[in-house]
Amino acid sequence: MFNYLVRRFVQMVIVLFFSAIASYTLMSLAPGGPLSFLAQAQIQINQEEIARIRAFFELDLNLPVRFSRWLIGLPRGPIEIGGQSFFGDLIVGCRMPIEQTVRDVNTGKMWTEVIGCVPGQDVTLNDLKDRRTSNGVAFGDFGTSWVLLRDRPVSLLIESRLPYTLQLMITSLTLAILIGVPIGAYSAVRQYSKFDYFVTVLAFFGSSMPTFFFALLMILVFSLIFKDLGWFWLPTGNAESARDFFIPLLGNVTAGSLLDKVLHMIMPMSVLIMVNVAGWVRFIRGSMLEVLRQDYVRTARAKGLEERVVIIKHALRNALIPFVTLVVFSLPAAFGGAIITETVFNWPGMGRLYFDALGRSDYPVAMAFLLITATLTVIATLISDLLYTVVDPRIRLH
């Protein structure tokens, strides 16, 4: 067991290291970025200022150095051993690159290429000493946001959005389990009944329904049509409203009150419940059907146990074993939120944050999101493998 855990841990670190490289490479290939905003704004600035901005975003450093500073916060300066510093003059970047416009004779395409460095403008390890350095992503420092919350730490943004996502995801996952498990189990017990048929078709509809379309349909029905008819209607976006509003049956709703928050959560929550229940019901039904065919269920019946006890204690508990691992995989989703649902309902959570960060080229935020979700997914995989042995002692891990 111990060996297994150690091996898995090493594997996890390797996977995460590769995904860090992958996402960093993706981001550094990205167009946009801080300098292109300056270009778009047509601001006339001199070489010195460009160099200053490049230094601020660390664009003047070579890619491997930049990556290592981003990942583990090193190098911070020359290597110092016993008061002596080494490699202080090692060149790690260039303040003012010499750019040349190249033109392909055949296709006529033009692009700029860096062909060298202005003499005397190299960045050495000594220059890194005075710079603001992050502690490194590996140690939880995601640096500063570029656009969404300019020059403030990314962690601040995440802290402000995470509660909304957790609130939405935890309630909807819990409700989805409470709704999905009984429905799936019952439809397996009554296989080929009208109920079973109905549930199966409904699950098909649910899993074929795009979340964004379902979300828009809900807004159409519960916000537009119900409001027009003078019925009980639901607010369409955000987590709470800015002003008090009136809803028939409920009366005046104070902005920011608990009722206000609950009303705002109903629709995004329902969409997420629908998606999860539709996916899970068929899974639970299948796993329940398999268990019901087992000998120990027949034995339980033969012992003369009540059918209710047979179904719940003997069959359902075993049928839920594979389901447990499925639910564990919702852990990253609970952090990452539902990008599409949060975007449609303008819910101020993590998913929406990621979408905004992509749209506005705020790469540190997007990278933080990607890495945290990747980490959580890897952890969830490990937990689900371990849980397998806990809920089913027949399985041994090697």
Added chain:
Amino acid sequence: MATITSSNTIKVLSAEAMPEEVSQLQLVTKRFLRHRLAMVALVALLIIFVIAALAPVIAPFDPTDISVGNDFVRPGTAAIDGSGRIHYFGTDQIGRDYWSRIIYAARISLLVALIAQTISTVIGVIVGATAGYLGGPVDAVAMRFVEFLLTIPQLPLLLIISALLIQNKDALPIPEFLRNFVAWLLIIRSDNATQVIMVIAILSGFGWLGSSRLIRGVVLSLREQTFTEASRALGASDARIVFTHMIPNAMAPMIVSATLGLSGLIITEAALSFLGLGIQDPTPTWGNMLSSAQSYMFLYPWLPLMSGTPIFLCSLAFNFVGDGLRDALDPRLKL
């Protein structure tokens, strides 16, 4: 000699057991025809395909024709040019005929899904079959790579890659003839075809991961079967065993997963376009039409209904057909 005798006995036996000779294909067809929902779905899909294929003939208007002052016309209104044509679904925010856009979008959305699924199935089969059959270091490297890509959550990754590609038109070197071919196929302008090709590339770039694992699993179990051993004993080459024994036997689960995959691809493409990170206006797709309909839905609530319903219907139909195929091809099959 022994083989001839035994095959004769089998023939005699089977002739007694089965009064009529029924081929595998007939059996499968018969089982599929019995699946009512799958049949209905198949017919619906055929109708949608015919409409999409005949888009230029059926569409009453040019899908990109803007008509000023003719925006948000209600469904069923006659055209203002007096030609007697009718805007069956009304018009959008810049006066383009909605019905014509819907059927041109059907062509684009369906073809994108079909092409992406074909590419990812082919790559998946090649990688999966090779890895599964050869085993050893090839298998280990290929599968670790696939597992690594599957570790990272798919939707965020898809979104970021399409955000990067869509913002940077020259990121993928797309040959001129390919762009022109896609533009001709989808009846769009050649410079707009770049986006479509990028979306296809992104979708198939992730799509093959799942199918390669599926095929590898099937091949791994087939490799231990006696008929594989027999053909190896007869001196068949690796390539021959893979192509004549492995891949045909892996066909059933592959067809089923490809059909079910189409449902997912249609939704994913629509989601990308809906979020503005896929195929963009003026090229019509159901996703980007729904996205712009969202902005006006409180005044013109029929618009999101008309562009969203086809996404749902197609995805549902592919799901039903896939389910029917699974039952027909192999009732024991589990996917």
